[in-house]
Amino acid sequence: MAMWFARSRNLVSILRQNLGLSATLIKRNHSSPRPVFTNYQLSSRVFLDPSTSFRHESTAVETQPDLVQQSDHEDDAQELDFPGGKVGYTSEMKFIPESSSRRIPCYRVLNEHGKIISDSDFIPVSEKLAVRMYEQMATLQVMDHIFYEAQRQGRISFYLTSVGEEAINIASAAALSPEDVVLPQYREPGVLLWRGFTLEEFANQCFGNKADYGKGRQMPIHYGSNQHNYFTVSSPIATQLPQAAGVGYALKMEKKNACAVTFIGDGGTSEGDFHAGLNFAAVMEAPVVFICRNNGWAISTHISEQFRSDGIVVKGQAYGIRSIRVDGNDALAVYSAVRSAREMAVTEQRPVLIEAMTYRVGHHSTSDDSTKYREADEIQYWKMSRNPVNRFKKWVEDNGWWSEEDESKLRSSTRKQLLQAIQAAEKWEKQPLTELFNDVYDVKTKNLEEQEVGLKALVEKQPQDYPTGFHI
């Protein structure tokens, strides 16, 4: 039997005396963090009523702590409405801690020895797909090595490797459909490789020659290809994040069965555009998959100097975005996570955040020497013991799908193909002068036409001032 009690403590004690109630007394307990009624063996729900009338009500215990007022204040009987919805009250002043006692765990499928961990959830990968994934990861490794050396030899001006992040590159690409629009940061050439960009095409972009789809307009590694739904790499960090939300919005408006996929590093999440991009994608309910490659370093800035949160995955919920942390060096885990995220993004029309944990084995770029700010031992450890390519290789080999012979054949043929591509790209002529003035606008404006005419005339008049082989 429940009693209606008056609010004030005084009244309660009066009633207590008057009604002789013992166990069923609501006591205001400052020290208890939990809803008061659970401290008592209540068999009924009790309401505090400002009036002094009593009503008997008999109900079973309900787990609605937010409806049971714990303070004596009259206001607590009001609707707990604020703009943004209903929220429960608490009389206990408690700050949410700055960090959780346990970090968000990392999803992985393969252990370090390339064995599937028992009871793993994952999407099975066929032999054909697995072999292709491995081949591409190895190709990416060879490509990075050779182009890096070419830069060191002075043949290209700049290069940026993805060493250590091959699993993220290839496995994420394998999990997407070709219609998904990719907005890369800059350490994802593997996605383009997967989609069919050839080694020759990579070389042409790096050399900025006549065959370069970018027409020599961009520095090396700023690949882009409409045909492969891979937007041209743009140097300012994180600008691709709100742009991806915009692409997602366009896909949503046109009801396409595709999503936008965009990549960012751990450092890039400090940019204002990260906040704008994620917040917006959530509000617009845009189908975007945000993949953060948390590789520990932003040039020389270690993540401990980049943020104080538990990485990036915890930020997803702050924007109302579903998120997951995955072992970025585990190709099967990355594949499963990206594939699932993609499905969610498209079918539920919502953004998803994936934090892929990994390590940047290489220097930031050819303009960097990372041994200046980190231990060579640390780099070696990740390069040898935590290598994603070796790990996946073990699994593929254990399944009998790959042999050492295949390995050496692949590596030597890829190496040969790359060296040939570089030699050819180097020799290929550069863009003609007319390309200087094209594409500034859709149609050249008059002043550009005049400038082009003027420059052509000048080159013809003073050929000795221009390099040999320079053509109009």
Added chain:
Amino acid sequence: MWGILRRSAVDGGGFSASSLRRTRFSLVSARSYAAGSKEMTVRDALNSAIDEEMSADPKVFVMGEEVGQYQGAYKITKGLLEKYGPERVYDTPITEAGFTGIGVGAAYAGLKPVVEFMTFNFSMQAIDHIINSAAKSNYMSAGQINVPIVFRGPNGAAAGVGAQHSQCYAAWYASVPGLKVLAPYSAEDARGLLKAAIRDPDPVVFLENELLYGESFPISEEALDSSFCLPIGKAKIEREGKDVTITTFSKMVGFALKAAEKLAEEGISAEVINLRSIRPLDRATINASVRKTSRLVTVEEGFPQHGVCAEICASVVEESFSYLDAPVERIAGADVPMPYAANLERLALPQVEDIVRAAKRACYRSK
């Protein structure tokens, strides 16, 4: 078929204390053709332009703070939410960087966003997306990624809004290859140029003026037609003259026309050129005019150093040096962040008297 009629004594009566009064010669008394001549405020001109372009092309959509439910911070997008729905008239969270980035991404993917900045002063929070993404993408991608986006909003000084709400960004944006920069003056300019901007496949920065929104201008039937469009890169000679050329854009066109009236009383015939397009700049029209008059006064509201006037001056010196009979006169805003107090604000902006004095100096009529 209507000819373009001139009405006498049109009083715009807008926000500024010195409201525009335009007196034009009427060829035929307005009364006998009263049913024909129409007037339109710049606000309505912009609204109708956006409405018609949205109606004609489903890829066009509007985005910005308060553009939907609130009907637009300056009511330029009034009625569009009701007509086209929230997907095409999108109220954004407060993040210029965010919604500009989104607009650019949407443009990359084939839509045609019209992004509103509450004022171009706030566009600075998004300027990376405008310059490094929108302006340069077509070039850097060798034509693979084009960005058919329009950035529009009030630019330059209003009345008593202080330094962070009063800067003119014409010179900043017009220095960037890859952007087109337009600055309308009249209702016809507003309609024709905004329609051209929305249809243009390149990114366009469309600089409006808050104080002009409420001004009414006569508008021709031709301009009211939904297919009406003005060419980008062509200036308009608002008033022909033979003694001195005055070039300017946006609100200053009104001031220049008033100055021309005052100069006419003193026997100086001024030619007033409304630039309409800051990039591409119509150097041909400007130079042709200077070659006719031999004197140039160039006027803008923005800061003097590296301004639009500096570019015009350089162009004229390069191309028409031997035709100049006097040094080029530049009238610009004071080289200070805009003060708030009304008297100081007035001193910080060009006034009709400044233009008159400059023209007289160019004509050797005064020191």
